Amino acid sequence: AELLGINPDDRKDFRRWSLGCMLALNPFRTPEQTALYEESTTVLAAYLAREVDIRRSKPSDDLITRLAQAEEEGDSLTTQDIVLLIRLLLIAGNxxxxxxxxxxxxxxxxxxxxxxxxxxxxxxxxxxxxxxxxxxxxxxxxxxxxxxxxxxxxxxxxxxxxxxxxxxxxxxxxxxxxxxxxxxxxxxxxxxxxxxxxxxxxxxxxxxxxxxxxxxxxxxxxxxxxxxxxxxxxxxxxxxxxxxxxxxxxxx
Ligand code: HEM
Structure with a gap:
């Protein structure tokens, strides 16, 4: 969360959503876990998309800003690309x-x-x-x-x-x-x-x-x-x- 530049006040929610996203990997989810998984992925995606938009207008010294600014041969990442990349990082690294x-x-x-x-x-x-x-x-x-x-x-x-x-x-x-x-x-x-x-x-x-x-x-x-x-x-x-x-x- 720190590397990405997530507001420390949001870390508790961020952790809950990121744990919720990981339920994707459990094929034996209960209905409650499926509901938590669906809510977490939706809410986290909206939260991250907002964070990316903020960094596009107000750059900061964090990974989300670097991803938003990344450019190679005229190609750059869309907000959705960045949201999916961060979700991969969270699932893989948590x-x-x-x-x-x-x-x-x-x-x-x-x-x-x-x-x-x-x-x-x-x-x-x-x-x-x-x-x-x-x-x-x-x-x-x-x-x-x-x-x-x-x-x-x-x-x-x-x-x-x-x-x-x-x-x-x-x-x-x-x-x-x-x-x-x-x-x-x-x-x-x-x-x-x-x-x-x-x-x-x-x-x-x-x-x-x-x-x-x-x-x-x-x-x-x-x-x-x-x-x-x-x-x-x-x-x-x-x-x-x-x-x-x-x-x-x-x-x-
Ligand atoms: C002890 C901790 C970790 C273990 C045991 C672990 C294990 C693995 C394994 C087995 C793979 C698949 C590699 C393959 O198929 O050859 C992988 C891929 C990956 N890991 Fe980790 N990982 C750890 C921590 C992390 C952390 C902290 C991050 C990010 C912050 C991370 C990000 C990734 C990513 C992005 C990939 C996909 C790479 C690719 O497909 O090119 N992992 N990890």
Whole structure:
């Protein structure tokens, strides 16, 4: 919201609408969730279109202004283009980072020896982020279309086929990561595709990792006795192709 230049007074509504838009990804929505999703996308689109119009007449130092001013070979973005781009940014950047943080908390609390190392050795934080993304990829499946016939191990793939790749499957392949079930923040050469690959490699990879690298040490420093809340079940989200927690209760 800050990068886009959203008025701080509107952030609460903005977060609610952006969470509402993400319900698009849940095929098991209840009727109430569908109503929230429809309301959120409509209200957010109108809100953003207004913001774009304001920036067109009164530029400011933010991403919406940059998008409104962007021009290449005489071509520029319409207000609708910008609204859709921002919605993509919100959906792509919101649940993923939240889920990475939650997964980091859960994995470190489940593995006290790793948490002790994480607290004592800030030099391991970067590697720890990759290990968290390996064992709990927030996006658990990526899609590709085959541009030509190909053979992958014993599978014949035809030109035009859609391929669904499970990142859990890849990340837990012992040929890629030996002893894959163990969560080891000192693992050498962590291999993961949590940000995809190729031309569509995640635009926010640096930002996503930076957020977790700041937030996780801050959280564990501020609450040294952080622990799972007794008697509370950890619940996973229901969202195909995404991996995250819907409930993770803690005590400080
Ligand atoms: C830990 C956090 C994140 C994870 C795990 C993640 C994961 C992914 C994955 C798996 C893809 C698909 C890549 C592919 O198909 O090869 C993707 C694409 C994308 N991500 Fe992220 N993402 C994260 C954070 C963010 C953030 C913070 C933003 C924006 C602020 C963002 C914006 C995008 C966009 C725009 C795309 C589409 C890129 C394209 O199709 O060219 N992501 N992300």
């Amino acid at each position: 649940s993923t980072t939240t889920d990475m943080l939650t997964a980091g908390v859960a994995q470190l609390l489940k593995n006290p020896d790793q948490l002790a190392k994480f607290r004592a050795r800030p030099d391991l934080h970067d590697n720890a982020m990759d290990e968290i993304l390996r064992v709990e990829p927030p996006v658990s499946q990526v899609l590709r279309s085959a541009h030509e016939d190909m053979q992958v191990h014993d599978k014949q793939i035809k030109k035009g086929d859609t391929i669904h790749m499970s990142l859990f499957g890849v990340h837990f392949d012992p040929e890629m990561n030996p002893d894959p079930l163990s969560f080891d923040i000192e693992r050498k050469n962590v291999q993961h595709f949590a940000f995809g690959g190729g031309a569509h490699y995640c635009l926010g990879a640096g930002l996503g990792k930076a957020q977790a690298k700041i937030a996780l040490p801050m959280l564990f420093n501020r609450f040294p006795d952080l622990a799972f809340a007794p008697g509370r079940e950890v619940k996973h989200k229901v969202a195909p192709a995404f991996n995250g927690y819907s409930e993770l209760w803690l005590v400080k």
